[in-house]
Amino acid sequence: MEAAYMKQRWLEIAKRAVIEARRAVIDSLNKGGKRAVKVGASGDESLEVDVAAEDAIVKVLREELTKATLVSEELGVVDWGGGGPPYVFVDPLDGSLNAKRGYPCFSSMVALASGAKLMDVEVTATLNLLTGDLYCAVKGEGATLNDREVKTSDVTRLSEALVSIDFSKKGRPEGYALKIAPIIETARYVRFLGSNSLEVSLVATGACDAFIDLRGDLRILDVAGPILMVREAGGAVYIEPGGLNVEVGVDSKVKLIVAGRAELIEEVLSRVEV
Structure with missing residues (x-):
């Protein structure tokens, strides 16, 4: 697969995954969703809403990728189709305590990588689950907020x-x-x-x-x-x-x-x- 096309396809997968996670999180919270149901692979308590977010993301990934290695806070490391690449790094619900307490700041993050290291990340999408703001980046192609290019500040002190x-x-x-x-x-x-x-x-x-x-x-x-x-x-x-x-x-x-x-x-x- 040609590299530029591959990155764009991976980006669309990451975007779709976090958007589906948002739907699942809103639905879960509307139904309560704050009960602890297990201890995730990271060792943290997993709430119903955490599991709902991860399930939504994994569903998209399995539909879109014939093979991958998933690394996620809740499930841990899961291979299918022989494993990655791509390696898919997932934080289904970052800010679970905020979601549980009603503090309005939590997000979902999906990144796809060509290898297992941080330097291998090729694309990413992070979604503010309250506002719907979508933060994305493609290696070598820049970063965007809601499809508009962004740059860091120039503050040095x-x-x-x-x-x-x-x-x-x-x-x-x-x-x-x-x-x-x-x-x-x-x-x-x-x-x-x-x-x-x-x-x-x-x-x-x-x-x-x-x-x-x-x-x-x-x-x-x-x-x-x-x-x-x-x-x-x-x-x-x-x-x-x-x-x-x-x-x-x-x-x-x-x-x-x-x-x-x-x-x-x-x-x-x-x-x-x-």
């Missing part, structure tokens, strides 16, 4: 930046709040939405200048697609350990900074002990 910082208690090492205090005190504005795939996507559009999670507990699976979007929009990334060579698995966890400009990442790193 923390004192001028709007940054998002993951404060989640889960996986937070002792003293983490003190560690990141210099960032909070220096940044012009600080946010935390509770949906990392969406927050990284917002860096790609320039709505946010940087996303920071230095706990070392961020699943790279959650943001595998949006990281491509940031890079395609002109931004910079810091990932430890592994950088772009990290394998995207259910248990792969990293420290992450994404920003519109590399200078902003450098300043963040200069103010904290990583």
Whole structure:
């Protein structure tokens, strides 16, 4: 299959998958959908709405792809037709707690890759399940929000930046709040939405200048697609350990900074002990 055609087809599959996930999530929440039904492959509690989102995505993938390797928070790793490529990285519902509590910020993310590593991601689609905003990227072809090209911001100084910082208690090492205090005190504005795939996507559009999670507990699976979007929009990334060579698995966890400009990442790193 010719590479450009393949990427466009994969993108359409990713878009359709997250759109179907949105329908499933809205339907599930309208029926309640907040009961815990199992523990997913990631070790997190899975709600009815999580399962509904994943089921909708997997249905699309199996209809569209004769073979693939799926890596998903709920199911774990599943092969069909002999396995990938493509490798399909899925976070069916990023912000499950938000959805459960009625906090209006959650998303679905699907990325298709030519290999198992972060650098292999070729296309991605992330959908804001409340607003319907669709964030996409194709490797080598740029990034879009609702089909309009986007670029990262040109803010280079923390004192001028709007940054998002993951404060989640889960996986937070002792003293983490003190560690990141210099960032909070220096940044012009600080946010935390509770949906990392969406927050990284917002860096790609320039709505946010940087996303920071230095706990070392961020699943790279959650943001595998949006990281491509940031890079395609002109931004910079810091990932430890592994950088772009990290394998995207259910248990792969990293420290992450994404920003519109590399200078902003450098300043963040200069103010904290990583």
